[in-house]
Amino acid sequence: MQCRGPVSLAPDAHHVAGSLWAGFAELHPRDWLAQLLQRRLCDLMATGGSNPARWAAISVFAVGSAGLLARQSPRLTLRAARGRCRAGPRAPVGPRSTPDSRQRGGPRPLERLGRLRRGNPAATWQWNQYCRDEGNGTYDARRHPESFVEEFLERHEQGLLPHVQLAKKGLLKRITDVLEASNVCRMSPGPAGLVSIRHAPGTGPPT
Numbered sequence: 566m567q568c569r570g571p572v573s574l575a576p577d578a579h580h581v582a583g584s585l586w587a588g589f590a591e592l593h594p595r596d597w598l599a600q601l602l603q604r605r606l607c608d609l610m611a612t613g614g615s616n617p618a619r620w621a622a623i624s625v626f627a628v629g630s631a632g633l634l635a636r637q638s639p640r641l642t643l644r645a646a647r648g649r650c651r652a653g654p655r656a657p658v659g660p661r662s663t664p665d666s667r668q669r670g671g672p673r674p675l676e677r678l679g680r681l682r683r684g685n686p687a688a689t690w691q692w693n694q695y696c697r698d699e700g701n702g703t704y705d706a707r708r709h710p711e712s713f714v715e716e717f718l719e720r721h722e723q724g725l726l727p728h729v730q731l732a733k734k735g736l737l738k739r740i741t742d743v744l745e746a747s748n749v750c751r752m753s754p755g756p757a758g759l760v761s762i763r764h765a766p767g768t769g770p771p772t
Contacts, residue, residue, distance in 0.1 A: 674714035691726045
């Protein structure tokens with residue numbers, strides 16, 4: 566894997582990069598998903614891997630479902646279902662600092678959601694999945710509090726929502742099969758919809 570910029574990542578980030586890249590992209594270098602993962606990993610390496618939200622976006626995209634909590638390492642735990650990262654001292658995550666629509670002075674969440682869905686059919690699919698999983702099956706945005714819509718928009722902007730192509734083409738199983746076949750890690754179901762990712766001994770970051 567060849568990237569420009571510094572590549573001195575924290576060990577936790579190395580575990581994530583190793584499992585994603587060595588397990589999938591290295592075995593499928595011409596695959597569109599592998600190329601996308603490579604670009605995202607390179608972008609992170611250029612910044613020293615200091616942005617946990619971007620690691621979350623990569624992890625969710627690779628796992629293929631924002632309804633899972635993927636344990637990438639003891640220090641980096643991705644709670645995809647809520648679009649939040651919990652990390653250890655190497656990757657601190659402060660309180661939510663993103664201003665809401667009133668602080669920004671921009672359009673309100675309902676208006677932003679309408680524009681997004683009109684211009685992006687995949688966003689409508691993501692909204693329906695989000696409402697089904699976390700909104701009790703209520704799809705009418707007007708029947709949800711503004712904070713619910715705002716949360717969806719934030720997750721969409723950060724790439725923390727399920728990818729429509731992954732869902733339609735069954736790439737989640739494909740990625741899982743490749744990761745396990747390459748002996749990079751094992752994915753096992755746990756309680757309350759958790760998925761535990763256990764790294765194989767000796768698995769390290771790409772070089």
